[in-house]
Amino acid sequence: MISKPPIWGVGGKGMEVKVLFFGVLLEVTGTGVKHYRDVNSIADLKIRINDDFPEIAHYNFRISVNSEITDNDLLLKTGDEVALMPPFAGG
């Protein structure tokens, strides 16, 4: 996947990421997509998401950034697309 080029730099004021909620998380959050502004990293983002949706703590999920699954606490930049994905159930 080709990443979208950043308009601004990493973190900092004025940056915004798009978060996608899949599977059961769609129900837990009531939305498939939410934008978060001024988040520096995945760890930051998780804190903000937990604040918004405390229920989410009950669910297992993996995270991808711009279509790449990651377990690392990556830094985020504006335009990044983060997906929260419960265990897959395809096939």
Add this chain to the structure above:
Amino acid sequence: MEINYLILGAVSQKLISQLIEKAGSNTDSGGHSIFLGQVRADEINGKKVKAIEYSAYEELVNAEVEKIKTIILSKFNDVKSIDIIHSTGVVRAGEISLLVFISAGHRHQAVQASSKAVELIKENLPVWKKEIFEDDSHIWK
């Protein structure tokens, strides 16, 4: 023929026959192995499943299907073509929600590659399912 990996609704009989016809044009192939995954009317706590609603992370599905194809081609050198289609949206019990169609020079690898592909799909495809019961309640699987 251009085929996307995700299709809205059930995999139709028409699409399956189109793929069979297309496969015939590859005269290197001696065997096709076709796996069709069907929505089963499971019974859970006395309630029967009437449909499954599938959802997917489309960009990641595309990347993962490409990876699966690469793996299959590298493990099975007799494979000539691979088609993978997964449903999104609602698919009713008895309808097909997954198609894996593999052509190979010989039967042995066609069957093995198909089995391996289905296994990889189940492990790696970012697809989720919601089982919908006859009373319209649902559970996430």
